[in-house]
Amino acid sequence: xxxxxxxxxxxxxxxxxxxxxxxxxxxxxxxxxxxxxxxxxxxxxxxxxxxxxxxxxxxxxxxxxxxxxxxxxxxxxxxxxxxxxxxxxxxxxxxxxxxxxxxxxxxxxxxxxxxxxxxxxxxxxxxxxxxxxxxxxxxxxxxxxxxxxxxxxxxxxxxxxxxxxxxxxxxxxxxxxxxxxxxxxxxxxxxxxxxxxxxxxxxxxxxxxxxxxxxxxxxxxxxxxxxxxxxxxxxxxxxxxxxxxxxxxxxxxxxxxxxxxxxxxxxxxxxxxxxxxxxxxxxxxxxxxxxxxxxxxxxxxxxxxxxxxxxxxxxxxxxxxxxxxxxxxxxx
Amino acid sequence: xxxxxxxxxxxxxxxxxxxxxxxxxxxxxxxxxxxxxxxxxxxxxxxxxxxxxxxxxxxxxxxxxxxxxxxxxxxxxxxxxxxxxxxxxxxxxxxxxxxxxxxxxxxxxxxxxxxxxxxxxxxxxxxxxxxxxxxxxxxxxxxxxxxxxxxxxxxxxxxxxxxxxxxxxxxxxxxxxxxxxxxxxxxxxxxxxxxxxxxxxxxxxxxxxxxxxxxxxxxxxxxxxxxxxxxxxxxxxxxxxxxxxxxxxxxxxxxxxxxxxxxxxxxxxxxxxxxxxxxxxxxxxxxxxxxxxxxxxxxxxxxxxxxxxxxxxxxxxxxxxxx
Numbered sequence: 001x002x003x004x005x006x007x008x009x010x011x012x013x014x015x016x017x018x019x020x021x022x023x024x025x026x027x028x029x030x031x032x033x034x035x036x037x038x039x040x041x042x043x044x045x046x047x048x049x050x051x052x053x054x055x056x057x058x059x060x061x062x063x064x065x066x067x068x069x070x071x072x073x074x075x076x077x078x079x080x081x082x083x084x085x086x087x088x089x090x091x092x093x094x095x096x097x098x099x100x101x102x103x104x105x106x107x108x109x110x111x112x113x114x115x116x117x118x119x120x121x122x123x124x125x126x127x128x129x130x131x132x133x134x135x136x137x138x139x140x141x142x143x144x145x146x147x148x149x150x151x152x153x154x155x156x157x158x159x160x161x162x163x164x165x166x167x168x169x170x171x172x173x174x175x176x177x178x179x180x181x182x183x184x185x186x187x188x189x190x191x192x193x194x195x196x197x198x199x200x201x202x203x204x205x206x207x208x209x210x211x212x213x214x215x216x217x218x219x220x221x222x223x224x225x226x227x228x229x230x231x232x233x234x235x236x237x238x239x240x241x242x243x244x245x246x247x248x249x250x251x252x253x254x255x256x257x258x259x260x261x262x263x264x265x266x267x268x269x270x271x272x273x274x275x276x277x278x279x280x281x282x283x284x285x286x287x288x289x290x291x292x293x294x295x296x297x298x299x300x301x302x303x304x305x306x307x308x309x310x311x312x313x314x315x316x317x318x319x320x321x322x323x324x325x326x327x328x329x330x331x332x
Numbered sequence: 333x334x335x336x337x338x339x340x341x342x343x344x345x346x347x348x349x350x351x352x353x354x355x356x357x358x359x360x361x362x363x364x365x366x367x368x369x370x371x372x373x374x375x376x377x378x379x380x381x382x383x384x385x386x387x388x389x390x391x392x393x394x395x396x397x398x399x400x401x402x403x404x405x406x407x408x409x410x411x412x413x414x415x416x417x418x419x420x421x422x423x424x425x426x427x428x429x430x431x432x433x434x435x436x437x438x439x440x441x442x443x444x445x446x447x448x449x450x451x452x453x454x455x456x457x458x459x460x461x462x463x464x465x466x467x468x469x470x471x472x473x474x475x476x477x478x479x480x481x482x483x484x485x486x487x488x489x490x491x492x493x494x495x496x497x498x499x500x501x502x503x504x505x506x507x508x509x510x511x512x513x514x515x516x517x518x519x520x521x522x523x524x525x526x527x528x529x530x531x532x533x534x535x536x537x538x539x540x541x542x543x544x545x546x547x548x549x550x551x552x553x554x555x556x557x558x559x560x561x562x563x564x565x566x567x568x569x570x571x572x573x574x575x576x577x578x579x580x581x582x583x584x585x586x587x588x589x590x591x592x593x594x595x596x597x598x599x600x601x602x603x604x605x606x607x608x609x610x611x612x613x614x615x616x617x618x619x620x621x622x623x624x625x626x627x628x629x630x631x632x633x634x635x636x637x638x639x640x641x642x643x644x645x646x647x648x649x650x651x652x653x654x655x
Contacts, residue, residue, distance in 0.1 A: 057558055090561030097559075102552040107574045107649055116570075117560045152650040168560065 002074065003030035004208050005054070005176055010068035012046075012053045015061065019281035023049040023063070025232035033175065034206040036199060038219040038240070040255070041229035044277050047212045048098075050229070051178050054210075055089050073175065091121040094169025094207075096198075098181035100161035104153040110164055111149030117171040136167035140197060159190035166198060176208045183218070195222055216244075216255050225314075228252050231278050231288035234307060238315030248310040248317035248325050250293045287319075295321050333646070337639065344635040348628065349404070355627040356400050359620050365392060366416045366618045390416050392620075403624060417619040425610065425622060426629060432508050433599075433606040435518075436526050437591035441584065443530030444537050449580070451534075452541025453573065459546060467538065474535025483528045483601035490524065506603045525602045529595065533587050540583050544576040551575070574648055581648070585641035589634045593626065 012024035024046045031037045041047040052058050053065050056077065070077040077088060089095075097103040104113060114136065115129035124132070130149070137145035140163040153161055162182060169177050179198060183191035199222045202209040211223060219226050219240055226243045228236040228251065236249035247253045257271040275292035286301040287293070293300070299320050309315065310322040319325065367386035371378045387393040391402070406413055412422040455467040487503070494502035504520035511518045548554065549572055557571045596608040607626065614622040646653045 055559055057555060086561045086563065088561070089559055095556075095559040097552060097556060099552055103556045105553040105557070105571050105575070106651060108570070109650075112570075116562060116566070120560070120562050120566070154651050165556075168556075 003071075004033040004035075004073060005031040005210070006069075006071040007050075007054070008069040008071065010050065010053060010070065011066045012049050012058060012063060013066050014049075014063045016281070021280045022232050022283070023280065024053060026068075027229070027232070027234055029227050029234060029237065031176065031208050031210055034203070034208055035225070036202065036209040036211065036223045038223035038226045039210065039212045039229060040214065040216055040219055040226060042214055042273075042277055044280070045229040046232040047214075047229045048180050051180050051210065051212050054178060055093060055095060056085055057089075057095075087121065090117050090169075090174075091172045092174050092176070094171070094174040094177040096162070096165045096169050096177060096179040096182045099185050100158050100165055101153075101185065103165060104161055106153055108152075109149065110151055110153065110156070114149070114164070114168055114171065117168060121172050132171065133167075136170060137164075139170070139201065140164070140167045142167075158186050159194065162186060162190075162194050163197065166194075166201070170201065170205070170207070173205070174207060176210065177202060178210045178212070180212045181214070182211070184214070215259070217259055219244075228255070231280060231283065233288070233304075233318065235289065235318045236316065237307065238312070242312045242315045246311050246315075246326055248315065248322040249289075249319045250295045250321075250325070251289050253325065254292075295319075295325065297321065333643075336646075337643065340639050340642070344639075347635060348631055351627060351631040352404055352407070352624070353400070355624050356403060356620075359615075359618070359623055360396065362618060364618065366390070366620065367392065369616075369618055370417075403621075407628065412625050413621040415614075415619055415622045417614070417617045417622065422622055422625040426607070426625065429605055429607050429610045430629075431510060432522065432604055433592055433595065433608065435511065435522050436529065436595065436604075436606070437588055439522055439526035440530040440533055440591060441588050443526055444533035444587075445584065447530070447534040448537035449541055452538040452580075453545055453568065453576075455538070455542045456545035456549065457568065468542075471535040471538045474531050475539075477532070478597075479528050479532055479595075480597040480601045482531065483525065483598055486524050486528055487601070508605060521602075521604070525595075525598055525604065529591065529598060533591075536587065537580060537583055541576065541580050544579050545572060548572045548576045577648055578645065581641055581644050585637045589630075589637040592633045593630045 007030070008028050010024050010027045011022065014021040014023055027046070027050055029037070029039075039047045039050065049058065049063070054070055054072075054077065056065070058065065065078060068078070072088070072093070077085065080088065104110075111130065111133060114133040115124075115126065118124045118129040118132050119126075133149060134145045137148060142148055142160060142163055148156070148160075148164075153164075156164070166177075166182075177198075182198065183194050186194060195218060198209065198211075201207070211218070213219065223240050226236075226238065226240050227234045228243070228249065230251050236243060236247065236252045238248075243252060244256070247256055251273075254271070254273040258273050259270075273292065278288050278291070284301075285303060287296070287304055290296045290300045297320065305318045305320045307316045307318045308322070310317040310319075311326070317325075365387075367383050367390075368378065371382055371386060384393070391399065394402075403413075414421050415425050418425065451467050455464045458464050491501040491503065494500075504524075505517060506521075508521060509517045554567060554571055557567045562571075593607040593611055595606060596612055598604075599606040599608045607629075610622070611626050613619075614626060
């Protein structure tokens with residue numbers, strides 16, 4: 001079975017005053033139809049740039065996709081004309097952004113912002129588009145949808161706005177939704193609701209979901225597979241349960257130790273990831289995580305470790321010591 | 333909305349009274365007065381009795397509070413008084429000059445908006461392209477070039493070109509004719525000053541449009557619009573322009589208000605009998621009543637323009653409408 005989305009060796013670079021930033025530096029992963037995949041990493045790891053690259057929304061200049069393939073339903077999105085790409089955006093792939101407060105246009109009504117997608121892609125008339133908007137608003141759990149259509153974003157709460165964003169992403173029955181930190185800007189209680197809503201809806205409608213987050217807790221619960229990114233590369237990849245219980249990359253281990261977990265003794269101290277994220281303009285030939293890694297050895301300075309199988313099937317890690325790590329962790 | 337407008341108009345009353353007090357005092361701080369100007373015009377000495385008679389004739393012998401109350405009271409009931417210099421009603425003096433100033437201001441605004449908003453938008457969309465550089469250079473030149481110099485230049489060009497084409501130099505008539513009496517004659521008089529002023533005006537507006545547009549284009553909701561797969565034209569016209577117009581509208585309003593009465597030099601260059609020239613004359617002659625009336629007119633124009641801008645703002649931005 002071919003994957004719905006097949007990202008192959010993607011490189012997205014930014015030309016900045018400080019030098020060339022390889023924000024995405026050779027990333028490959030697949031997403032099957034209807035599957036939920038998480039991409040996890042800290043700020044600056046390239047996870048958002050990678051997602052935006054799929055829809056070719058990277059502003060050029062300064063950014064540019066310099067290499068790779070993004071196969072979506074068998075077609076390479078990077079080879080499409082501007083016109084064809086526009087049909088994919090909002091038509092076949094929906095996107096939900098991080099900031100619901102600023103992602104909706106403050107001077108246009110909710111109704112207008114919802115209906116224009118359908119009008120653009122399907123040439124729907126106003127009445128059809130309005131009906132679809134009402135249907136979508138009920139679908140994402142917004143009460144009194146008729147009234148909401150005439151309102152402006154500032155009259156709605158953050159959680160509601162994110163529901164609207166999800167509704168907009170679902171408008172044209174896409175096959176894939178990319179959600180870039182969809183809950184980061186929301187209250188904790190709302191975060192769970194929005195995640196439940198998104199995963200529930202995508203499962204029901206058989207829409208694949210790529211969810212980008214810095215929160216490993218989100219991942220464990222909702223995603224079937226996880227890609228952990230560091231300094232523009234995927235450093236660990238595998239089924240969520242494997243990755244959670246048997247992490248094979250020091251960065252993943254550090255990330256897991258830095259968040260509170262219910263399956264650990266209460267006395268266990270939280271352990272923040274030491275050091276700073278790397279400066280992407282000054283990476284050397286070695287492993288980018290090396291300066292912050294407590295398992296680093298001499299070999300790590302000589303080459304960047306490639307992503308190779310580790311542990312259970314489908315589990316991969318880009319660490320020279322991936323096979324020693326479970327033991328090391330058990331001892332820790 | 334009506335309530336809001338009414339509130340705003342009521343709030344403008346203190347502004348008007350403040351402006352009235354200020355101009356009243358400032359005019360009287362200037363050494364001498366209209367009688368000195370009138371009687372001492374030939375350079376001779378002025379006798380005390382003649383001066384007193386002159387003061388008595390126009391009411392300057394009264395105490396300052398009494399004169400002020402007379403001024404304010406007159407305005408309150410719509411009696412703007414007579415010019416101390418010409419003896420004609422102030423209303424008549426202003427009415428004969430206002431149409432030309434108003435027409436030039438309106439025409440210059442139209443010229444400015446018609447040039448500035450499309451060019452500013454294109455400039456922002458094609459940031460750092462050769463087109464952007466050309467537009468920005470033209471805009472900088474517009475800000476740096478004094479309007480009067482451009483005015484003189486445009487007159488010379490018209491003279492030269494008409495001389496070359498018609499055999500004899502042609503110049504529009506100096507006498508102002510109302511638009512509805514002789515549209516062609518009227519336009520031939522106001523078009524050059526309107527373009528001259530409109531150029532500078534459009535340069536300022538264009539730069540504001542460009543920078544506002546650049547800012548808006550970086551907003552998250554523009555990215556959302558792109559992610560929805562909207563065509564570029566829709567993104568610009570529906571999503572970006574309305575947001576970018578907010579600061580531009582403010583600027584246009586302020587510039588427009590300035591044009592009524594602020595065009596002293598340009599009116600001089602084109603030999604136009606407008607409000608700006610009347611202003612200078614009134615101050616030179618120390619014509620208290622006329623100067624006061626002109627200042628009040630200018631303040632009123634600013635108040636009304638600001639109100640129009642605020643109403644436009646509320647129309648453009650629902651956060652203000654419902655806030």
